[in-house]
Amino acid sequence: MAVNQIALSLQGLHKSFGAKLAVDDLTLEVPAGSMFGLVGPNGAGKTTTLSMATGLLRPDAGRAVVLGADVWSDPAAAKALMGVLPDGLRLFDRLSGRELLRYVGLLRSVPAELVTARSGELLEALGLTEDADNLVVDYSAGMTKKIGLACALIHAPRLLLLDEPLEAVDPVSGETIRAILRSYVAGGGTVVLSSHVMELVESLCDTVAVVAQGRVLATGPLDEVRAGESLQRRFISLVGGRELDQEALAWLRSS
């Protein structure tokens, strides 16, 4: 891999929903081999940005390029290089976990024997072996997240884009997912994840971007962005905290 290669380049992305400007001229570069955290308050435009980066939502303007492949003009090449765990993932949940992995693997042109072997390993690593033959519709939220992650990994992509990957996941599974992501990056992969949980981003990511109102407020190596503070404090000073009015919700106080 070339030194200083860019795994994901977002250039001047724009997206409006009616009068709402969700993503406003957003430019971002994710270095290859990094664990990149995308953080921002509710409604900042993280999901919209990731959807445009992964080919799920067409930008009004701008480009998304994955390891040299343009997501919108060369989608087959770009999609072969990335694994995606979208927000509010809709899976074919009338399949069992094992069947779903097989379906996704074959769809991604992974040879059948390899799909079987990789599925077994992924199910085991994510603690899903016991439930592998149960229908995904009956999985808990955390189990659904984990099978979604397995689907994103089955074709051994070079770039993983994960929207809130640890949401609803129990602490033990959370540790497993962190370990999988760390070993994926150690092996040359790149991860982009969005999260509200600053401790998670601080403990896992080496590079971050803070976005608010569809724009990048700060990006770079974690230590540069947090500038001697905790990421939480830096985040609040960049984004602006909100004080709760003394009189607000007075009816909730019983005395």
Ligand SMILES: Nc1ncnc2c1ncn2[C@@H]1O[C@H](COP(=O)(O)OP(=O)(O)OP(=O)(O)O)[C@@H](O)[C@H]1O
């Ligand atoms: N399909 C849509 N139709 C209309 N507005 C939308 C749509 N999707 C997103 N938006 C708006 O765009 C803005 C950005 O939303 P987005 O979901 O990208 O934010 P987010 O940073 O992922 O938020 P959260 O952290 O709460 O998930 C919000 O104001 C949201 O209401």
